[in-house]
Amino acid sequence: MTERPVDVYQPKSFGLDMDFYLRAAASGQVHVQQCETCANFQHPPRFLCSACASKHLNWQAIQGVGTVYSWSLSHFTIDSAWTDSLPYATVVVESLEGVRFVGTFSGPQNDLTIGLPVNIRVESIGKNFAYIWFDSISETSEENG
């Protein structure tokens, strides 16, 4: 199981990126921009809709479900907070909304495969940051069952 570093790096965000984190930390759910004009979802947050250039963007909570798109398995790091976690996977998941997030998979690394269904959740860390976790759906079902 990948653990996150206790001293996880918390970016000092500005503008729209700060909005992303404040919202996720306060609500416990990932929110992304959805265009009011064409319904496109986008991440990271932008000033305009990247599909139709509309300025009318709303924050929407995502459903919280996706599939693994890829990952990067590091055997080397310059971030001392992550040294004890080596080797660790940095995972990219595509949500049902079609946007992709970078986060950490909570299950065993060997379970990672392209297309693996996962739940997307956040762990609020203070008011300004939220850490994205991906949980294997079958594992979650077992826990709930």
Place this chain on the structure above:
Amino acid sequence: MISHDTKLSASCAAVGVGETPHYRSDPIDAAQLILEASVAALNDAGLSPKDVNGILPPEGYISSEEIAAQLGIDDLRYSATIHMGGASSVAALQSAAMAIATGVADTVLVAFGWDGYTSRPTAPQRPQRASRLPQRPFAELMRNYYAPYGARLAVQWYGFYIQRYMELYDVSPEGALQVALTARAHASLTDGAYLKDKPLTREQYLSSPVIVDPVRRYDCCLETDCAAAVVLTSRERARDLHHHPIIFLGGAEGHPHPADDITNRPDMLQLGLHSAAPRAFQMAELQLSDVDFLQVYDCYSHVVLLQLEALGLTEAGGAADFVVNEGIGLDGSMPVNTHGGLLSHGHGWGMNHVVEAVRQLRHDRGSGQVVGAQVGVVTGYGDLGDGSIAIFGRE
């Protein structure tokens, strides 16, 4: 659409190349190296700084005005800075050609240099002048969305698409291995290659540590302090100079979308080069079958494989098999990185690839010569996947 009045193809020629050695030792001032390489390129061309009226500097370390002031270039008419990371040197060639073809400038210096070893991520802290450092347009995005999850280095970001590439196409690890071994073999035939005297065996490669799966230490570019430069002038003027003119036949730049975020691209495996390569070949009115060698930006062996596919050498996923079965050595089907590349020559951000292309086409490479080379391609690649390409031919 390129205007019929201004033809870029064959409008200008590379007439001078220069480079410094690759250093991995005491801290070095990149600006000084850049000036040295620029002077070397001018000397190679048989030109004086007073002949230069266009400058494309690197995206940090020194400005075009500083180069002009230091070298006594007193009538600068065109200056532009290409901000595409490792794709900048090759992308800059198109801008140089545009300046020359339109008459805005007639002799353009395109320069690169940096202190990659001195400022490597694991170096002890040293004072940096902030104004010297290149801007990274994706820096905030990386800090906000990749860094909290442990991905802070380029190799970790490219791990996202290399992992997917290897899995989707069942790519043999033999491909990357051969890219690394061939680069080292070519370096052994190249004066100035940092690892010229360090052969690399299959066993050494396979026992080297994995940095980010599947990228091994010997799949990673060197970090060196160095500089390199090229001087271009009009085709007419080039004929009066003493080297065989090496004609710019075509070029292009391309960017994946979104360029600043790898993770939200519709197809993460699409590089800027995928869109740039067809445009460059169209400009040159040539095909890959006309090309005698490829100098490919080799930040990592696996990124070479993807670029070979972007150039159209094989279908998607086919590069590893080509490398293994057809060969990318001097005697292979398509020689690649005949100087050893970033992997074994040094980290010249691809300007050393331009210099090598010019030397190959001059037929100046001795035992490292691609015999009878007439046309060559150089690619550039920059974080996070920007691409550039230039096609050169012997006059």
